[in-house]
Amino acid sequence: MAMAEVPNLIPAMPEIFLALAAMTLLMLGVFQKAETADGVLRASRLTSNLGVLSLVLALALVFTVSGGTLVSFGGLFISDPFASYVKVLILVASGFTLVLAQGWLERQGAHRFEYAVLVLLATVGMMMMVSAFNLMSLYIGLELQSLSLYVLAAFLRDDVRSTESALKYFVLGALASGLMLYGMSLVYGFSGTTDFAVIRTAIAGEASIGLLVGLVFVTAGLAFKVSAVPFHMWTPDVYEGAPTPVTAFFAVAPKIAALALFMRVMMGPFGDLAAQWQQVIMTMAVLSMAVGSFGAIAQSNIKRMMAYSSIGHVGYSLIGLAVADVSGITGVLVYLTIYVFMNVGAFACIMAMRRGGRAVEHIFELGGVAKTHPGMAAALAVMMFSMAGIPPLAGFFGKLYIFLAAIEAGYYIIAVIGVLASVVSAYYYLRIIKVMYFDEPGVDPLDSPLPVTITVVLAVTSAVIVLFFAFPSPVIRAAEAAAQSLF
């Protein structure tokens, strides 16, 4: 009997580091003297700053281990260019939102050190999802992420809306997890394994009915995580109810992780069944684009509007997945990259919406912002134009690559629907700009000056969105390499 071998830890270095960092920060926070308000503030700032630092270090580690494809932990864990690319996006998204969150929580009087710890744990979970190469590790990562997010949604525990949204999220999330677990068990039952590579070889050729049902349930669980229609119902309520920094976090990092996982699962173990699931994904894509476009129009709360917007963006991404070839996956990755910056920028502006020290969320509150806060108005206008897909801003290229992939693969109808949906969605994006630039300011203007963190984040994201068209090739090359590794 051989001694249990120590697995190769190198591929999982970023995750291991980040998990240890999260635990360390938890200890640090717990053992801080937090009897006084001052102590609470100090503790939260310390963990937040160290948390951001940890994310940066983890990012560095991702770069050191990236390159080839390494499978470790007995086939549970994979590190390939695809995983590395997505991890970079996740870490950047988590980092930006954590930076923004601290200031907002302080202004709201809700700063507690647990926030950073929870974000780090959720991030570890996401990275696990992305690197999962087995249904078991997939589920572990997914649950680590989800549980952290449920808690984050309820972070303002005295706030009814926050707790209500967390409860809804939790219950529906549990339902989704249950569906997915059931699907996994079916897959295991009909293929005899949970390993992605083995599943793929096992189902090569004829797929049994049981396996297909299992696939449906797994798909449903994943669709819930990416909030694709009809598993999207939680999104508007949770986005509206959760504290704004949490919403910002929800809108970027978990979305990316879940979409990456979706791609990994569909292209990996079930890659040979593409002909079977493509139409289902396309239907979801069309429905998501439609609901995202039409749903947002009637909204007056900007966070709720952003929820529908994100549903729509998921719809566009799913087109890339439905195409199921290298250019499609490349398109999704490019889209997600741009999506991170657009959403971080937009939410930075939403977090800056305060009047008389109170956070406000209605779209009409932005009236006349162009006169009182020209910089912020310009930045938000850039984000909105970009989301509407107006050239030469980055959002245009995101959509371009997706639609191009669909057209090259011959899926003309879905490309046309996508373009039409983006026309409809332009309405509500442009409405924000119209409100900012053409409406009269309210009685008293929004608070100013903007916090430094928000200003810096806005400057960075705006620069990325505006200048992307000049230097797109590094991103596109990296995305292409990442997409290649899935095939």
Add this chain to the structure above:
Amino acid sequence: MIKAIVFLPLLGAMFAGILAFVRVGKDKHYKHRIDTYAQWITSCFLLVCMAMSWMTFADVGLGGNAYTVTVLSWIQSGDINLNWALKVDTLTAVMLVVVCTVSAMVHVYAIGYMHHDPDVPRFMSYLSLFTFCMLMLVTADNLVQMYFGWEGVGLASYLLIGFWYSKPSANAAAIKAFVVNRVGDFGFALGIFATFIMFGSVNLDVIFGNAASLANANILVFSGEFHAITVICLLLFVGAMGKSAQLGLHTWLPDAMEGPTPVSALIHAATMVTAGVFMVARMSPLFEYSDLALQVVTVVGASTAIFAATVGCTQFDIKRVIAYSTCSQLGYMFFAIGVSAYQAAIFHLMTHAFFKALLFLGAGSVIHAMSDEQDMRKMGGTWKLIPATYALMWVGSLALAGVFPFAGYFSKDIILEAAWAAHTSVGNYAFWLGITAAFLTAFYSWRLIIMTFHGTPRADEKTMAHVHESPKVMILPLLLLAAGACFAGWGAYDWFVGHDAEHFWGNAILVLPTHSALEDAHHVPAWVKYLPLVVGGAGIALAYVMYMFVPSLPGKVVQAIKPIHTFVFNKWYFDELYDAVFVKPCFGIGNGFWKVGDQQIIDGLGPDGIAHATQETAEKTGALQTGYLFHYAFAMLIGVVLMVTWYMIVHVG
């Protein structure tokens, strides 16, 4: 030299056009200086052109040296090969003299007439532009170039009728002129296309060279075979009808009097409106091969002559009377062409240009004196106050009425004689209508003179006190035109239609030997020769009786023939007819397309409908979000069930 004649006016137009953009502000002296530059540059250029056109006339017309000058290569595409070329033969030379002389006189006259106007450079620029386009038209060596000039004068006419663009009636008149001319131009364009189909070229020399060989060819129109040259000629004649305001397409000409009076004299009397006559004369080698086309031309021309003459007898606006007179005289020219007396038509064109420009400018002088009053019922008793104008109007009217030895006598007589000498039914029709029209012409001419200059003053005292003779700069051009009206007739008779005609015209005009009306016109019975003179005298006498000696008579006559008078006074209800037949239905169709087609169907289903549907869909999508947890869970489960069902049906079952 011919290039200088054609392009100097363009140069002048450019200069004046640039000056029109100079902002003068409120500085009166500065404005005056700018105006003076514009006036003298354009006028001097035109005077130079005038001198050179006379020299060209002497060289080409009298010397017999016809030539063609190529300026530039224009279009080379497939079978079409066009040059900017200036074709100068006798016909062109005559037109050059007419256009340049009248234009130069009008330019000089306008210096005085328009000196109060705030937009003098613009006016001078338009005048010169018009002159350039007109010269382009008459020197064209191919139909496309002629069409360029044709449209160019149409544009200039539009700009000048609407020169006082703050007057709604001027704008309406400008648009009317443009639209009615469009109808004619469409015919002209179709004629050019048909020519190209038949001849494979639009070059005049090529067309004329092949006309005889295609005399019996047919062309397919709407799946019917028609005599090709007749089709072409009728289409071209539609164009000529529009430009020369012949019956049917004449409605724009009286309204065009909304433009400044020098414009009426230059464009709507002497030159542009004769472009149709010129064009048909130019195309004589085609018209000669189509008897039907010539008959149509005769009938239309004669009908126009009588129609316009009757209307002219009833109008009160001094300029409108002259406008209808122009219309009527153009009718004479056309029926002359119809009986193959092209030379006579051009002869009348030339003399008419002098005396009609004289009449218009004289009328302008009167209007100027009467503080911009145009209604003859508010004039009268002014002949002692403006004797020079009075005398010049007499000269013009004598020429118009065809009194010996003024210009009109020679040209109108030869036309009427040719019509009689044609010995055809249409020729007789034209002759008798022409005689009647001559009577009416004399009548309304003296009606105009008596109402304007004699009797008791009917204007208010302030106006009467202000009545003054026009400045020299306005009278001098009139004198030159008056000289033309006096001497152009007997001076040029021999060249145009007399003994030297054959040598004079050279190859410019083709008349088949069988069409000998003009030749026979010299051998008509004496009563034919004297009848026009007699009816002219009778017309003058009747006018004296009615308006001078028994001023109550006109009212009684009007009462006696009330229905006829009303019909004529309302211009035979042409405007009302067109309004009912074309304008109203057009508005109806337009309104239909706009309100039903655009607003209801396109907007309703398009922008508005989609926006509305979007709004509704958005509300419904929002309403799905009930907030109830069990609804959300239910939606998820339904989704799973649907997906499973779909797999079952499509991939398994």
